[in-house]
Amino acid sequence: MVTSKTSSANELNLNKSQIDLVAKCFAALGDPVRLQLLQLLSERGEICSCELEGPLNKSQPTISHHTKVLVESGLIVGEKRGKWMWWKLNGQTFDIVRRTLGNL
Amino acid sequence: MVTSKTSSANELNLNKSQIDLVAKCFAALGDPVRLQLLQLLSERGEICSCELEGPLNKSQPTISHHTKVLVESGLIVGEKRGKWMWWKLNGQTFDIVRRTLGNL
DNA sequence: TTTATATATTGACATATATCAATATATGTG
């Protein structure tokens, strides 16, 4: 039999700064516009800012604001190609968030 | 071969009101104090409000506020036993949130 | 019924957030 040190029923207990990071992700996910944006992103794999104003029905500065929030949470990453910003999901961060949610 | 009607890479596409519901859950998850609270809840299975002030280091009204936010999102449910309020996680809501996150 | 205790509500305050118009910056094209 393999012995293991388990502090509680759950394997991983988050410390304060880890909690803050994940909380920031959840907060970023906690807006309908950003959820729609992420859904579009997940459907297409990659999406340009210029393709978002239509479906999201928001002004250009508002779109820019939301992408910034998502970048700062680590949920998406951006790459500039010519005049266009292309966004894609950051799988690593999503994994962390999923794992956290899975342990609740 | 089984044919299936897939509108996109993802199976389920959320409509506006579904998005609002899930967004409300994520917003509820997007606070460090509430994440700590949920972690305690998940460790113990059930927890009383009176057991939260200590670990969370917040005032009684603040604890009450946070439990209310979690109830209104559907993430926890409460039951009054005598003078005490006992809280537990609502697995159904967590499943919906996990499924949504899994599809992104 | 009076008293003590657990929780909820109210009110106040400071901070955060979502939104857009106006403007700035960056990049490609003539």
Added chain:
DNA sequence: CACATATATTGATATATGTCAATATATAAA
């Protein structure tokens, strides 16, 4: 270079949120 276009930033505004003191409500005990 001058111009057009895609995105970012700034400033303003309205609304939402986290927090606690004070108070109200509910429940048990004496």
